[in-house]
Amino acid sequence: MTSQTIGAAASGTWELGDLRINRIGFGAMRLPQTGEALVADAVPRDREQAIGVLRRAVELGVNHIDTAAFYFSPLRSANELINRALAPYPDDLVITTKVGPGRAPSGRWLPHATPEQLRGQVEENLRQLGRDHLDVVNLRIVGTDSIAERFGALAGLRDAGLIRHLGISNVTPEHLAEARAIAPVVCVQNQYGIGVRPDHDEFVRACGELGVAYVPFYAIAGTGRQAGASGAESDEVLAVARAHGASAAQVRLAWTLHRGPHVLAIPGTGSPDHLVANVAAGALRLSEEELASLDSFHRRGA
Numbered sequence: 001m002t003s004q005t006i007g008a009a010a011s012g013t014w015e016l017g018d019l020r021i022n023r024i025g026f027g028a029m030r031l032p033q034t035g036e037a038l039v040a041d042a043v044p045r046d047r048e049q050a051i052g053v054l055r056r057a058v059e060l061g062v063n064h065i066d067t068a069a070f071y072f073s074p075l076r077s078a079n080e081l082i083n084r085a086l087a088p089y090p091d092d093l094v095i096t097t098k099v100g101p102g103r104a105p106s107g108r109w110l111p112h113a114t115p116e117q118l119r120g121q122v123e124e125n126l127r128q129l130g131r132d133h134l135d136v137v138n139l140r141i142v143g144t145d146s147i148a149e150r151f152g153a154l155a156g157l158r159d160a161g162l163i164r165h166l167g168i169s170n171v172t173p174e175h176l177a178e179a180r181a182i183a184p185v186v187c188v189q190n191q192y193g194i195g196v197r198p199d200h201d202e203f204v205r206a207c208g209e210l211g212v213a214y215v216p217f218y219a220i221a222g223t224g225r226q227a228g229a230s231g232a233e234s235d236e237v238l239a240v241a242r243a244h245g246a247s248a249a250q251v252r253l254a255w256t257l258h259r260g261p262h263v264l265a266i267p268g269t270g271s272p273d274h275l276v277a278n279v280a281a282g283a284l285r286l287s288e289e290e291l292a293s294l295d296s297f298h299r300r301g302a
């Protein structure tokens with residue numbers, strides 16, 4: 001597929017609460033370093049390269065960027081890069097961040113935030129991004145415990161005007177029901193992709209029925225997770241890619257977008273060429289036969 005001139009608007013739009021965004025967005029986790037993310041000895045990425053990718057993303061129409069204060073390497077912070085590259089921010093730019101996990105300045109992981117500590121994490125994001133309120137904040141959790149106290153604490157910060165909309169991440173349908181009883185939830189951000197978590201298909205569909213955006217992470221990286229894409233690919237994905245003159249990564253993104261109009265993409269990359277390709281994937285339309293073939297691989301699992 002020709003990718004040079006395709007903008008993010010080709011993917012269609014979705015409303016996160018009252019914030020309209022293009023369905024193809026950008027994940028900032030890859031920007032602070034080259035190679036594996038979220039490790040203490042990560043190699044910092046060239047600052048100008050990271051800034052260039054962010055500015056190009058916005059030029060291409062990306063208006064939804066996912067980030068976190070804990071996305072940093074020894075010398076780079078995703079939030080600081082976003083601030084440096086994009087402030088003063090375009091009016092239509094929606095920055096989604098996440099709280100819960102935390103890392104010490106050394107890069108070592110800290111215990112997840114208590115309800116009382118969440119305000120400090122929200123304020124840290126406000127400082128780094130240079131904003132007075134955060135557009136969307138996801139409560140990122142681990143495990144199956146109740147999120148009522150932590151989500152309730154964020155709902156209080158929303159009422160106080162520090163946060164516009166709330167989401168939840170790494171969660172089950174039970175968590176979503178629990179959160180929605182406390183405050184509106186605009187998005188669920190979970191690991192999901194072709195061949196990964198076919199058991200979440202029903203949850204993805206149910207979110208659509210509730211008008212909640214489903215935002216998969218690692219849609220390209222898949223089982224490579226924070227280490228990144230391995231390059232290994234299934235025959236089904238490769239066949240569809242060949243038919244469209246597209247890359248496997250583009251087919252992976254297009255497949256997620258075909259799961260429903262409420263599914264958003266936040267592909268991460270430090271490569272300007274991959275950025276252009278990822279945005280262009282929003283224009284890739286897959287046939288029923290292609291989707292059936294990809295679905296059979298998905299259900300088989302990676």
Ligand SMILES: NC(=O)c1ccc[n+]([C@@H]2O[C@H](COP(=O)([O-])OP(=O)(O)OC[C@H]3O[C@@H](n4cnc5c(N)ncnc54)[C@H](OP(=O)(O)O)[C@@H]3O)[C@@H](O)[C@H]2O)c1
Nearest residue numbers: 027028029217218219220221228229249267268269270274
């Ligand atoms: N809520 C959570 O718990 C959670 C967890 C993880 C991530 N996230 C969010 O989700 C976002 C997406 O995850 P991710 O950054 O891992 O993105 P991803 O899109 O799943 O995969 C990124 C990996 O794929 C490569 N890649 C990207 N575009 C490519 C292309 N067109 N062709 C070939 N390879 C390509 C990247 O390397 P290159 O840099 O070389 O392109 C990198 O190795 C993150 O940035 C972060 O914002 C959330």
